[in-house]
Amino acid sequence: MQRESAIREPLILGHKTYKDITDDVVGPIMGPAPLGWKIMITISSIIAIYGIGSILYLIGTGVGVWGLNKTVGWAWDITNFVWWVGIGHAGTLISAVLLLFRQKWRMAINRSAEAMTIFAVIMAAIFPGIHMGRIWLAYYVFPLPNQFGSIWVNFNSPLLWDVFAISTYFSVSLVFWYVGLIPDFATIRDRVTKPFAKKMYGILSFGWSGRAKHWNRFEELSLVLAGIATPLVFSVHSIVSMDFATSIVPGWHTTIFPPYFVSGAVFSGFAMVQTLLLVMRKAYKLEDYIHIKHVEYMNIVIIVTGSIVGVAYLTELFISWYSGVEYESYAFINRFSGPYSAAYWTMMTCNVISPQLFWFKKIRRSFVATFILSIVVNIGMWFERYVIIVTSLHRDYLPSSWGEFIPTATDIGIFIGTLGIFLTLFLAFTRFFPVLALNELKTILKSSGESYKNEQVK
Amino acid sequence: MKKVFHVMYDDDEKLLVAARELVGKGIHVNEVYSPFPIHGIDPVIGIKRTRLAITSFMYAMTGLSLAVFFMWYTMISDWPMNIGGKPSFSLLENLPSFIPVSFEFSVFCAAHGMVITYLLRNGTLPGMPATNPDPRTTDDKFVMEITTDTNSMSADDLESAIKNTGLLELSIKDLK
Numbered sequence: 001m002q003r004e005s006a007i008r009e010p011l012i013l014g015h016k017t018y019k020d021i022t023d024d025v026v027g028p029i030m031g032p033a034p035l036g037w038k039i040m041i042t043i044s045s046i047i048a049i050y051g052i053g054s055i056l057y058l059i060g061t062g063v064g065v066w067g068l069n070k071t072v073g074w075a076w077d078i079t080n081f082v083w084w085v086g087i088g089h090a091g092t093l094i095s096a097v098l099l100l101f102r103q104k105w106r107m108a109i110n111r112s113a114e115a116m117t118i119f120a121v122i123m124a125a126i127f128p129g130i131h132m133g134r135i136w137l138a139y140y141v142f143p144l145p146n147q148f149g150s151i152w153v154n155f156n157s158p159l160l161w162d163v164f165a166i167s168t169y170f171s172v173s174l175v176f177w178y179v180g181l182i183p184d185f186a187t188i189r190d191r192v193t194k195p196f197a198k199k200m201y202g203i204l205s206f207g208w209s210g211r212a213k214h215w216n217r218f219e220e221l222s223l224v225l226a227g228i229a230t231p232l233v234f235s236v237h238s239i240v241s242m243d244f245a246t247s248i249v250p251g252w253h254t255t256i257f258p259p260y261f262v263s264g265a266v267f268s269g270f271a272m273v274q275t276l277l278l279v280m281r282k283a284y285k286l287e288d289y290i291h292i293k294h295v296e297y298m299n300i301v302i303i304v305t306g307s308i309v310g311v312a313y314l315t316e317l318f319i320s321w322y323s324g325v326e327y328e329s330y331a332f333i334n335r336f337s338g339p340y341s342a343a344y345w346t347m348m349t350c351n352v353i354s355p356q357l358f359w360f361k362k363i364r365r366s367f368v369a370t371f372i373l374s375i376v377v378n379i380g381m382w383f384e385r386y387v388i389i390v391t392s393l394h395r396d397y398l399p400s401s402w403g404e405f406i407p408t409a410t411d412i413g414i415f416i417g418t419l420g421i422f423l424t425l426f427l428a429f430t431r432f433f434p435v436l437a438l439n440e441l442k443t444i445l446k447s448s449g450e451s452y453k454n455e456q457v458k
Numbered sequence: 459m460k461k462v463f464h465v466m467y468d469d470d471e472k473l474l475v476a477a478r479e480l481v482g483k484g485i486h487v488n489e490v491y492s493p494f495p496i497h498g499i500d501p502v503i504g505i506k507r508t509r510l511a512i513t514s515f516m517y518a519m520t521g522l523s524l525a526v527f528f529m530w531y532t533m534i535s536d537w538p539m540n541i542g543g544k545p546s547f548s549l550l551e552n553l554p555s556f557i558p559v560s561f562e563f564s565v566f567c568a569a570h571g572m573v574i575t576y577l578l579r580n581g582t583l584p585g586m587p588a589t590n591p592d593p594r595t596t597d598d599k600f601v602m603e604i605t606t607d608t609n610s611m612s613a614d615d616l617e618s619a620i621k622n623t624g625l626l627e628l629s630i631k632d633l634k
Contacts, residue, residue, distance in 0.1 A: 217579065
């Protein structure tokens with residue numbers, strides 16, 4: 001059996017047994033829905049319905065209901081797309097990259113982080129879909145034989161790479177998540193008593209019985225999927241950044257974009273994980289499994305990725321001056337002093353300064369401070385995408401084409417609506433799905449559980 | 459009459475010790491049911507490392523060749539187009555912009571092919587019935603399955619050997 005140093009903080013607090021882990025996670029699923037959950041899902045469903053209404057209005061009327069114009073052809077839609085995809089990255093990073101590095105603390109958070117990834121990618125996928133204008137022709141993005149020649153899609157275009165990247169990313173994350181869920185669904189299947197629930201969990205668990213050979217395959221599968229999901233995560237946001245970087249728009253045309261977008265994505269994703277988990281651990285009484293050490297580890301990731309993002313901002317500024325290209329330097333001077341300077345300085349404050357507060361141990365190990373800062377980071381990351389997209393576009397090469405973007409109620413309604421849909425899906429997940437990876441947590445109980453560690457010291 | 463023994467333990471390490479002891483006596487352990495993977499049990503009860511990773515590599519290579527072939531067919535052979543002056547007349551010239559899609563499609567095929575193979579080989583598919591002998595094996599109990607038809611010992615000898623292994627419960631059933 002694996003041993004771990006007794007000095008290292010335990011990952012599972014209290015005197016837990018295997019049975020306790022099952023009961024703590026399966027208990028809330030079997031009990032009646034708590035009042036707080038009912039209130040929250042009602043509010044988020046109302047917001048979701050408003051968002052769906054806004055989307056239907058957009059489809060019924062046309063993209064003209066957005067604040068877009070001839071100069072600023074991409075604004076809130078693509079900002080929201082990049083923001084949501086970025087948020088998705090934390091889940092795969094936690095489940096894949098941390099699995100390869102054998103980080104045991106990931107086991108308490110990977111299940112909900114992956115669920116967050118899947119829901120975030122669904123939200124992201126809405127935006128390119130609806131911004132096409134004629135969504136009923138959305139299948140044109142796939143290389144299908146047609147009667148126009150046949151004219152194929154353009155495989156030279158990063159926009160098409162994005163179609164492949166996002167659909168691969170979504171489907172691979174989904175199966176990775178589901179494969180891990182199967183044994184836990186089996187645990188629920190064998191616990192629940194209501195016949196309908198038993199039947200449903202029976203179907204969802206695929207008849208999993210925990211045979212030794214199946215576990216052997218399970219571990220190999222998790223490892224290989226983690227191995228191929230790792231380059232996938234990096235490729236997805238790199239490709240998203242190439243949507244911008246391969247164009248000749250000043251402010252977009254920079255080679256720094258792929259690494260800068262990937263670290264920005266991880267940065268905002270971890271912030272969103274913190275926001276959701278800090279509420280979830282309280283609501284479902286999972287304080288022993290997701291405790292301050294987990295939060296601290298995630299805050300360290302936030303410092304690292306936040307600092308990379310900060311360095312990238314400064315590098316961009318420096319290069320815009322150093323390159324001596326008039327258009328580039330104008331784009332950046334305009335960013336921090338032009339009509340959108342408020343967005344730029346919000347981004348700088350939220351993304352560069354606020355994560356540096358985590359160098360203080362008191363702040364890093366405080367639930368309240370972490371919760372506030374995680375929301376600040378997500379606001380900052382939304383503004384980052386807004387700044388990159390809108391400020392670069394609103395000043396064209398020809399001053400006669402200069403324009404401004406002002407969001408309309410539909411722009412705002414759709415964005416707020418996706419937050420509602422996302423929260424509704426996540427709340428449904430916490431109610432019916434095992435929110436912790438039961439089978440994985442049980443494997444680390446003896447090496448990282450508090451009571452077992454104390455025995456080692458004696 | 460052929461018999462099946464389901465020996466239950468309340469700890470993974472107890473089961474591992476017991477399995478080692480029984481296998482040392484020449485007893486064949488058919489199956490182990492556990493709520494999580496017991497590390498180190500595979501060589502003891504004679505389970506070989508799975509070849510799933512090899513299949514994943516094969517699926518990846520299939521995906522890679524399909525993607526490259528398809529992009530060559532659409533972009534170069536079937537309907538070459540001049541898009542922004544980018545070269546579109548030979549695979550080699552155009553290859554750099556084919557890399558992202560080739561990679562994504564290889565990953566797509568590797569991941570899904572491997573998962574489908576895994577589910578089929580396990581026989582775990584939607585709606586399949588559960589086959590664990592006791593519902594507690596998905597919670598905190600560990601069960602070892604030993605049958606008389608894969609062992610040369612008599613049922614009584616097996617029973618006495620099993621009884622000395624620190625077990626929690628023993629259930630003996632007739633094998634159908």
